[in-house]
Every structure is written in structure tokens, then in C-alpha cells.
Amino acid sequence: PYATITIDRDFTVADVPRRLFGSFVEHMGRCVYTGIYEPGHPRADERGFRQDVMELVKEMGPTVIRYPGGNFVSGYRWEDGVGPQEDRPVRIDGAWHSIETNAFGLHEFVDWAREAEVEIMEAINLGTRGVEAARSLVEYANHPGGTYWSDLRRKNGAEDPFDIKLWCLGNELDGPWQIGHKTAAEYGRLAQESAKAMKLVDPTIELVAVGSSNRQMPTFGSWEHTVLTHTYEEVDYVSMHAYYQEHDGDAASFLAEGVDMDAFIDGVISTIDAVKAAGKHTKQVNISFDEWNVWYQRGLETEDQPHQVARDWKTHPRLIEDTYSVTDAVVVGTLLHSLLRHGDRVRIANQAQLVNVIAPIRSEEGGPAWRQASFWPFARMAALARGQIMQLSLVSDQVSTKKFGEVDAVDAAATWDEERGKLALFVANRSLEEDGEVSLKLPGFTARSIASAEVLCVPEGGDRHLANVEDNQDAVTLVPLQEVGIQDGRVQLKLPALSWAVVEID
Ligand code: AHR
Numbered sequence: 483p484y485a486t487i488t489i490d491r492d493f494t495v496a497d498v499p500r501r502l503f504g505s506f507v508e509h510m511g512r513c514v515y516t517g518i519y520e521p522g523h524p525r526a527d528e529r530g531f532r533q534d535v536m537e538l539v540k541e542m543g544p545t546v547i548r549y550p551g552g553n554f555v556s557g558y559r560w561e562d563g564v565g566p567q568e569d570r571p572v573r574i575d576g577a578w579h580s581i582e583t584n585a586f587g588l589h590e591f592v593d594w595a596r597e598a599e600v601e602i603m604e605a606i607n608l609g610t611r612g613v614e615a616a617r618s619l620v621e622y623a624n625h626p627g628g629t630y631w632s633d634l635r636r637k638n639g640a641e642d643p644f645d646i647k648l649w650c651l652g653n654e655l656d657g658p659w660q661i662g663h664k665t666a667a668e669y670g671r672l673a674q675e676s677a678k679a680m681k682l683v684d685p686t687i688e689l690v691a692v693g694s695s696n697r698q699m700p701t702f703g704s705w706e707h708t709v710l711t712h713t714y715e716e717v718d719y720v721s722m723h724a725y726y727q728e729h730d731g732d733a734a735s736f737l738a739e740g741v742d743m744d745a746f747i748d749g750v751i752s753t754i755d756a757v758k759a760a761g762k763h764t765k766q767v768n769i770s771f772d773e774w775n776v777w778y779q780r781g782l783e784t785e786d787q788p789h790q791v792a793r794d795w796k797t798h799p800r801l802i803e804d805t806y807s808v809t810d811a812v813v814v815g816t817l818l819h820s821l822l823r824h825g826d827r828v829r830i831a832n833q834a835q836l837v838n839v840i841a842p843i844r845s846e847e848g849g850p851a852w853r854q855a856s857f858w859p860f861a862r863m864a865a866l867a868r869g870q871i872m873q874l875s876l877v878s879d880q881v882s883t884k885k886f887g888e889v890d891a892v893d894a895a896a897t898w899d900e901e902r903g904k905l906a907l908f909v910a911n912r913s914l915e916e917d918g919e920v921s922l923k924l925p926g927f928t929a930r931s932i933a934s935a936e937v938l939c940v941p942e943g944g945d946r947h948l949a950n951v952e953d954n955q956d957a958v959t960l961v962p963l964q965e966v967g968i969q970d971g972r973v974q975l976k977l978p979a980l981s982w983a984v985v986e987i988d
Pocket of ligand 1: 552
């Protein structure tokens with residue numbers, strides 16, 4: 483396929499929201515236990531934080547991490563995870579049919595997040611709990627001292643407040659699977675009152691209301707409308723969640739799922755703005771896309787839905803440890819493009835999850851940690867998408883898909899970092915058979931040289947299913963993009979079939 487992309491220096495979308503490159507750590511499967519935390523592992527420090535995993539997290543560069551769930555949070559008592567570890571109760575986690583030892587809790591996560599240099603996005607339980615637990619957690623975390631909950635934090639070893647700014651008002655409460663599932667009106671009122679009480683403790687916090695669990699939910703649209711009608715003045719964001727997978731070998735449709743993400747985001751923006759107009763609000767609520775990824779949901783009879791399947795209760799069972807291929811990594815790249823193109827309204831996004839559980843980083847208990855193929859688009863975009871998001875005018879040859887009809891074969895997003903004088907182009911070729919030729923016109927810019935150019939594609943002798951596994955950890959990685967140059971002020975590049983690339987232009 484052939485594509486022309488025009489990026490005019492005068493046409494920008496918004497500043498790059500750094501929180502767009504967020505991730506998610508849930509007490510689920512092996513994300514926390516044997517993921518980020520494994521006392522006794524040869525690479526664990528004295529706190530039990532795996533330093534091999536920490537190094538990969540820092541290399542990947544997430545900016546903000548949502549914690550501690552997910553479905554888990556809707557049955558969680560945050561008090562269980564603070565205080566001396568030997569006194570913490572062992573509980574049943576109904577959401578994931580697991581045993582929660584509570585060895586890891588809020589203080590451990592704060593320490594871990596500080597070392598990883600990430601902001602914390604803390605989710606509260608609005609499934610089994612409500613206003614009282616919500617406001618006491620804010621007091622525990624953010625109040626300086628001299629009160630019951632803040633002094634308990636100090637007694638537990640943290641003199642200074644954690645100063646957590648970003649809070650999720652529950653998780654997926656529109657879903658019948660959620661512990662404490664609610665109607666939109668029930669949730670809207672509870673979220674409104676929780677938000678109010680939390681802001682009475684700390685008025686500087688930012689709040690995320692729960693949106694739909696996915697675009698297929700029967701209540702999608704009406705849920706957001708009702709929830710925001712109750713909460714518009716109290717919250718700053720409404721959440722979105724989406725997971726994509728290849729069905730029945732239909733790779734073409736799978737590679738085009740960014741089209742679905744674009745439409746999903748546009749739909750939620752419309753609903754937010756309808757509530758804003760009807761309520762005569764002046765403030766702007768935006769989007770926190772706080773769960774997104776590729777996830778092969780295999781149905782009830784597998785470990786994907788352990789709470790539905792009779793089996794032993796285990797601590798940190800293996801759950802949804804998807805292995806990501808070249809194809810999956812290209813899709814992840816295009817989903818990041820969609821988020822970035824909508825960066826004026828999607829101000830936070832969290833890839834779900836960080837380690838082992840549908841994650842870009844894998845680790846084995848007592849063993850190694852490695853990067854999945856999907857690590858690479860995230861790592862490069864988190865590092866290089868800086869400054870301003872640029873508007874793109876993209877004219878591309880099409881590929882045919884069963885699900886979306888004709889879609890652009892070439893998909894892209896771009897940023898301009900005035901400070902560093904660098905334009906970054908992120909670009910995918912969705913064609914499974916043909917190389918892509920891209921011509922980049924840059925009115926208002928002077929393209930002097932190519933600062934860097936890398937591509938993720940099927941390596942020689944491999945196929946599109948190739949993935950990084952424990953005994954072949956670097957099978958899929960970024961390699962130099964060979965055919966790229968500047969001719970008559972235009973950047974010309976050739977993309978292999980099924981590839982994702984990043985080019986930085988000086
Ligand atoms: O990320 C895995 C799960 O997916 C989360 O716990 C839940 O919120 C979503 O359904």
C-alpha cells in the first residue's frame with residue numbers, strides 16, 4: 483500500500499498528556515505476587531521488590547499506574563493491606579477465586595511506585611463499600627497528621643502523606659460479574675456522594691467515574707449519561723475499558739480494531755458533551771481510558787474465568803498470562819495511535835496490566851523476567867511522544883476487513899517536541915502481504931535528518947505468530963528501519979508488511 487501523510491506545523495491537537503502512557507497493577511494472578519513482588523527471589527531487594535522486573539518497568543516507562551484493581555478492588559478492604567505484615571488477615575478474593583495474603587498493600591505499593599518513578603492512581607471499593615471507606619482512605623493517604631487515619635499511617639511508618647492525586651471511583655460497576663454490581667442510578671448517586679466526601683478531606687484530588695466496561699455492554703451510552711448526570715460537577719474523568727483479540731484467524735479485522743477504539747472514544751466524548759450542555763456546565767470532563775489491551779478471552783471453561791470454574795483456592799494462580807505475537811504488538815501500536823490522536827480528550831490511559839497478567843512484561847517465579855513483543859510500541863511511544871500532538875492528514879490505500887469494511891492500510895500518529903526539535907512519527911502497516919510506502923509532507927518544518935528509525939516486524943524465517951518466550955526472549959524486538967530518507971523535503975519510508983515503526987526527524 484501507498485500512503486501520504488501531511489503534518490503541518492500550525493495544526494496541533496493538544497499537548498501530549500504524559501498520563502496517556504499509564505499501566506495497571508491489580509492484585510490478580512501473578513501481577514503483584516511473583517510479578518513486581520517476590521521476597522526470596524534472587525533479584526529481589528530487602529523489601530521483596532524484584533529488581534529485574536523493576537529494570538524492565540523503568541525501561542518501558544509507564545507514567546502512572548492504576549492500583550489495586552480491577553475486579554479485585556470491588557471486594558477489597560484497604561485496611562487489610564496496612565500495618566505489620568504478620569497481623570494482616572488472609573482473605574478470599576471472590577473476583578479471581580484466589581487467596582489474598584495481604585503481604586503487599588498500600589505502603590508497599592507507594593514505596594514500589596516511588597522507586598519506579600510513577601504516579602499512583604488509586605481505585606476505591608464502591609462494590610461492597612462506600613462513602614466511609616472512601617473518605618477514610620483519602621485521609622489515611624493524604625492528610626498530614628493529627629487525626630485518626632493520618633496518625634495510623636504515620637504509626638505504620640509513613641510520616642509524610644502519600645499525596646495521591648488521582649482516584650478511581652470503583653471499577654466496572656455496570657458489569658453483572660462485578661461484586662456489588664449496580665444500576666447506573668445507584669452507582670451515580672454513590673459515586674457522587676463518595677466524591678463529595680473524598681474532596682471534603684482533600685479538595686486537590688482528581689476523580690474518575692466508572693464508564694462502561696466495554697462498548698458492547700447493553701447499557702453503553704445510557705450508563706455514561708446517567709452516571710455523569712449525577713456526578714458531572716464532582717468528577718474530572720469518566721473511564722473507558724476495551725480489550726481486543728483476533729477471532730477465527732481474521733487477522734485483517736483484528737489489525738483494524740483501532741477503528742473500533744476511535745469510534746468508541748468519539749461516542750463517549752459525545753455523551754460527556756451532551757450531559758455538559760444539558761446541565762449547563764462550564765467545566766470539561768475528559769476520558770480516562772484506564773484499561774485497554776489485547777486479551778485472548780477464551781471463555782468460561784478456562785483459567786480466564788476461574789471464579790466460574792470449580793477449583794482449588796490458590797495464592798497468585800496463573801491467570802490470563804497471554805503471550806503476545808508480532809501481530810498483537812502491531813495492534814497494540816495502533817491502539818496507542820488512537821489514544822494519542824484523541825489526546826485532547828483522552829487525558830489518561832492505562833494498559834492492562836503491567837506484569838504477567840495480559841502484560842508487556844513476563845516473569846517466572848524464582849526465574850527470569852523478559853519483554854513481550856507488545857513491550858516495544860509502548861516503550862518507544864512513552865519515551866518519544868512529547869510536546870504537541872500533531873493533526874495528521876492521512877491518505878492511504880485501503881485493506882478489506884470483514885468487521886470494518888475498507889480501512890486505511892497505513893495508520894499513524896505524530897508528535898512535535900519543540901524543545902528537543904524533534905518530530906516523532908509512529909506508523910503501522912496493516913497489510914499482511916505487502917510492504918507499505920509512506921511519503922511524509924511537512925509544511926512549516928524543515929526536515930534535516932533522520933534522528934532514529936526502528937521497526938517491529940516479522941523477522942526472517944519467522945511468521946506473524948512469533949512471540950518472545952522464556953527460552954527465546956528476544957525473538958521479536960525493534961530493529962533498524964532500513965529504507966528511510968529525506969528527498970526534496972519529504973520523508974520517504976518503506977514499511978515491511980505487518981509492521982509498526984517509529985521515526986524521529988530532526
Ligand atoms: O484487567 C483484567 C480485568 O479486566 C480487570 O480486573 C477488570 O476490571 C476487567 O474486566
